[in-house]
Amino acid sequence: MDDSDHGGSASISGPEDRSQRISPVMIRLKAVVAAAHFHGINLDVRDFAAEAGEAIPSPATLARWVNDQGGVARGMRLKWRYLVKMSNSPPIVLMLTDGSAALMVNADPAKGVVWLRDPLGGEGDIPLPVDELRLSQVWSGDVLLVKRRRDQNEADAPINALWLAKMVMREKKSLRDIMLASMALSVLQIFPALIVMQVLNSVINQHSMATLVSIVAIVLVLSFYEVLLGYGRRELMMVLTTRIDTRLSLHLFSRLLALPLEYFERQQTGNLLGRVVAIYKVRDFMTGSLMSTFLDMFTLVVILPFLFYLSSTLAWLTIASAGLIGLIIVVFMAPVTAVMGRQIRAEMERSSVLYETVAGIRTVKTLALEPTRKQEWDIRTADVVKWKLAAGRMMNWPTTMVEPLNLFISRGIILVGAYLALTSPNGMSGGALMAFMMLGGRVASPLVGLARLLDKMNEVQISLSEAGSVLNQPTETKALTTGMRPVIHGALSFDHVNFSYPGAANKALDNVDFEIPAGTMLGLVGRSGSGKSTITRLLQGVSRNYTGYLKLDGVDLREINLTHLRRSFGVVLQDNFLFRGTIRDNITAGRPGFTIDDVMRAARLAGAEEFIERMPAGYETWIEEGSTNISGGQRQRLAIARAVISDPKLMILDEATSALDPESEALVNANLERIGKGRTMVIVSHRLSSLVNCDQILVMDKGAVADIGPHEVLLERCAIYRTLWMQQNRHTEGRSASGRHTGSSPLIGGE
Numbered sequence: 001m002d003d004s005d006h007g008g009s010a011s012i013s014g015p016e017d018r019s020q021r022i023s024p025v026m027i028r029l030k031a032v033v034a035a036a037h038f039h040g041i042n043l044d045v046r047d048f049a050a051e052a053g054e055a056i057p058s059p060a061t062l063a064r065w066v067n068d069q070g071g072v073a074r075g076m077r078l079k080w081r082y083l084v085k086m087s088n089s090p091p092i093v094l095m096l097t098d099g100s101a102a103l104m105v106n107a108d109p110a111k112g113v114v115w116l117r118d119p120l121g122g123e124g125d126i127p128l129p130v131d132e133l134r135l136s137q138v139w140s141g142d143v144l145l146v147k148r149r150r151d152q153n154e155a156d157a158p159i160n161a162l163w164l165a166k167m168v169m170r171e172k173k174s175l176r177d178i179m180l181a182s183m184a185l186s187v188l189q190i191f192p193a194l195i196v197m198q199v200l201n202s203v204i205n206q207h208s209m210a211t212l213v214s215i216v217a218i219v220l221v222l223s224f225y226e227v228l229l230g231y232g233r234r235e236l237m238m239v240l241t242t243r244i245d246t247r248l249s250l251h252l253f254s255r256l257l258a259l260p261l262e263y264f265e266r267q268q269t270g271n272l273l274g275r276v277v278a279i280y281k282v283r284d285f286m287t288g289s290l291m292s293t294f295l296d297m298f299t300l301v302v303i304l305p306f307l308f309y310l311s312s313t314l315a316w317l318t319i320a321s322a323g324l325i326g327l328i329i330v331v332f333m334a335p336v337t338a339v340m341g342r343q344i345r346a347e348m349e350r351s352s353v354l355y356e357t358v359a360g361i362r363t364v365k366t367l368a369l370e371p372t373r374k375q376e377w378d379i380r381t382a383d384v385v386k387w388k389l390a391a392g393r394m395m396n397w398p399t400t401m402v403e404p405l406n407l408f409i410s411r412g413i414i415l416v417g418a419y420l421a422l423t424s425p426n427g428m429s430g431g432a433l434m435a436f437m438m439l440g441g442r443v444a445s446p447l448v449g450l451a452r453l454l455d456k457m458n459e460v461q462i463s464l465s466e467a468g469s470v471l472n473q474p475t476e477t478k479a480l481t482t483g484m485r486p487v488i489h490g491a492l493s494f495d496h497v498n499f500s501y502p503g504a505a506n507k508a509l510d511n512v513d514f515e516i517p518a519g520t521m522l523g524l525v526g527r528s529g530s531g532k533s534t535i536t537r538l539l540q541g542v543s544r545n546y547t548g549y550l551k552l553d554g555v556d557l558r559e560i561n562l563t564h565l566r567r568s569f570g571v572v573l574q575d576n577f578l579f580r581g582t583i584r585d586n587i588t589a590g591r592p593g594f595t596i597d598d599v600m601r602a603a604r605l606a607g608a609e610e611f612i613e614r615m616p617a618g619y620e621t622w623i624e625e626g627s628t629n630i631s632g633g634q635r636q637r638l639a640i641a642r643a644v645i646s647d648p649k650l651m652i653l654d655e656a657t658s659a660l661d662p663e664s665e666a667l668v669n670a671n672l673e674r675i676g677k678g679r680t681m682v683i684v685s686h687r688l689s690s691l692v693n694c695d696q697i698l699v700m701d702k703g704a705v706a707d708i709g710p711h712e713v714l715l716e717r718c719a720i721y722r723t724l725w726m727q728q729n730r731h732t733e734g735r736s737a738s739g740r741h742t743g744s745s746p747l748i749g750g751e
Helices: 009-013 016-021 024-038 059-068 132-136 161-169 172-188 190-206 209-258 261-266 269-277 279-310 312-331 333-359 361-366 370-423 430-471 477-481 532-539 562-567 583-588 596-605 609-614 632-644 662-675 711-717 719-728 730-738 746-750
Strands: 071-077 092-096 101-108 113-117 128-131 139-148 492-499 509-516 521-526 547-552 569-572 650-654 680-684 696-701 704-709
Touching (some): 024 101, 024 139, 059 139, 161 172, 161 209, 161 279, 172 190, 172 279, 190 279, 190 430, 209 279, 209 430, 269 279, 269 333, 312 333, 312 370, 333 370, 477 562, 492 532, 509 704, 521 719, 532 547, 532 650, 532 680, 562 569, 583 596, 596 632, 632 650, 632 662, 662 680, 704 719, 711 719
Parallel strands (some): 521 680, 569 650, 650 680
Antiparallel strands (some): 071 139, 092 101, 092 139, 101 113, 492 509, 696 704
16 A cells, blocks of 8 residues: 555555455454454354444444354444554454444554554555544544453353353442432331321321421422332333343343253253243342342331331340341241242143144144144143142142231231330320331331242252253354364365263274265265264264364364354255245345355256246245245155255265155256365265265165265275165166056165
8 A cells, every 4th residue: 555545544554456356344354354364263254244224334233243143342432542552452443434443553653653454455565554544534433442352251151140240230320319219218218207207296196287388298299209209119020020031031042042952952942941930030039029029128227227216126126036037038948949940841741742842733633643642732731730739739838838927917016016005104195006017117128038038049050050050061162263164175184083972882984984085976885874873963063072083174073163064064854844935035044145056056057947937926035934835745845945055165965855856856857967076065964876876876785884986886896885876777677677657766675
C-alpha cells in the first residue's frame, strides 16, 4: 500500500485488486480470524453463522462467534484518544464504515498515529501508520477485542449449584437494583404498623380528627411509593429471570450439541430429555423461592429490631416458633429426599414412554400396538402414582407437626401479648399489640420460608443431579474448536487400526490396514457385523478412542479440527433425517452462501431434479415433520443432494441407495461416477452389483480386512467376495441355464 490509498477502505483492508475480489464482509471475518490466530485460537470462516436480517456482522455477533469457539471477545465503541493509547496491545479489530475491517497492531500516542495491518496479508507484512484524520474517514468507531480464555471454558464447566449461582451473579446491576427496592419496601412496611398503633392510641382513644387527617395524608403518600416500588421490583425481577432463562437455554442447547454422538446412541431419548429439562426446576428455584426468601430477609433485618423494641418476650417467642419449624423440616429432609427422588425418576420413565409412543406413532398404528403401549403407560403411571402418594404422605408428617407452631405465631402471640398487657404494670398498649401482630407475621414468614427453602432444596438437588448426569458428560468442544485445518484431498490410510465398542467382548475392527490415494472410489462389503459401518464412523470422527493410525492426507484424524473434518465430508446414511422446511432449506442445510443455482446443481447430481420440478412449489415445497409428504426414495435423493452441495473432497455413502426403488437406484448409480469425479468415495453397500465400477473394493470379515482389489480380481482370489457375489446373482445363472425370465431382484436372490 502507498500513501495515495489512504482515503478508502481498500487502503487499510488490502490492495485494490484484492479488495475488489473479496467482499467487505469477508474481509471483516478474516480480520477476526487473524486476531484470534494471534492468541492461538483457530477460527474457520465457514463456522460463522450470521444473525437473521444482519447484512454486515456486528461486533456483538462477531464476539459471540469467538466466544463459541473457545475465546473471549468483546465489542465496544471507542474514541480516538483512548484508541491511540493502546500501544503494545494484541491485534485489535477496527470496524470500517464500508463493512470491512482492519487490524490495529500498535499505537504511538506521542506521534498521534496507530499502525494498521491488512487482514488478508501475512503477519510479516509491514503495518501502515494512520493518523486520526485519515482513520476517522473510514472507521466507524467500533472495535473488537479478542483474547484467549485463561480459565475453564464455560462451555465445558461442570453444571452445578455454583455454576448456576455464577450465572445469576452476572446480573449484578439488576440484583443491586432489586436489593435497593427490597430494602426500601422493607422500611415502608414498618409504617402501616406504626399508623395502626397511632390510630388506636391517639385517634380513637382521644377522638382527634386532626391526627386522623394527618395520618390519612401520610398513608396516601406511603401507599403511592409502596405501589411504585413494588411495580419497579416486579419489573426488575421479570427482566432478571428472562435474561437468566435466555442465557441458560442457549447454553444448555449448545452443551447438548457438543455431546458426542456415541452418548446419544446409548441413551433413551425421552429419558434424556426429561433429565435435561429438570434444570429448569433449579432455575425456577433460584429465581423464585430462593430469591424471594433472600429478599424477605431484608424485611427480617429491618423489622426485627422494631419488634424487640415493642416486646422482647413476644419477639423471642416468634423466633423460637419459627426455629422449631425449621428444625422439624431439616429432620425430615433426608427421608423426603429419598422418596421424591424415586418419584422424579418414575415420572421420567413415564415421559420416556410418551415420547417413544409419539415418535413411533406410525409403527404403533401400522402394527396395532395401541394395547401394548397403553399397558406400558398404565404400568408407568401406577409407578408414578405409588411414589407420588408415598412422597405426599412423607411430607404430610412435617406439615402436620409444623401447623400448631404456625397457629401459635398467627393466633397464640396475641393471647400472650394480651396476658402481658394485663399482668405487667408497664404492659403493651392495644395499639402496640396490634402493631406487633401485623409485623410479627412478616418476621415469621421469612424464617418459615427459609426452613421451607431447605425442604425445596431436596427436589432441587435431585433435579440438578439428573440434569448434570447428562450435561456434565465429556463434550467434543475442544475437538470442535481446536486442531489442524488442512486442505482436504481425500487420501486415506488405516495403519493397524483397532477399535472396540464399550462393553463389547470382541473387536469391531481388528488390525485394519489399508490405504487408498485421493480420488479413489472405494466400496466396502462384508457380512453383517463385519465392521463396514465402524470404518465410516471412525472417518467421521464419531469414535476417536481407537488404537493405531488413521490418516487423512497424511495427517492423523485425531489432530484435525472436528468441525473442519465433518464440513469436508459429505455423508449419506441409510435412514436420513430431513428437517421441517423447504426442499431448498434442506439441501443447503442452513449454510449461508449457497445460491439456487448451487441447489439445482446438487439436485441434478443426486437425480432429484426431476421429481422436485414436478412439485407445485418446486424447490420451495414444504417438507412436513417426519418427511410424510415425500417418498423414501425422494428423501434419500435429497440427502444425497445435501451431501454434494458443499463439493466435499470425501464422500461416505452408507447403504445410501438401500431405500431407493430400482429406477431411482439406477439413476443414482449412473450419477455416482459423475458425483465421484475429483473426490474420494467410500460406499458401503450390501448390493455388490452397485460396486462393480469402484476402483477398489474392501472386503471385511469379523472386523478384519479379508482382501482389497477391483471387482474382477476379487472374484478370482477372494472366497468371501465370490460367495457373496454368487448368492446375489444366483438368479442370473438360473435364467441363463433355463432360458426363462424369473423377474427376481438381486436382493431376493441374496436372501
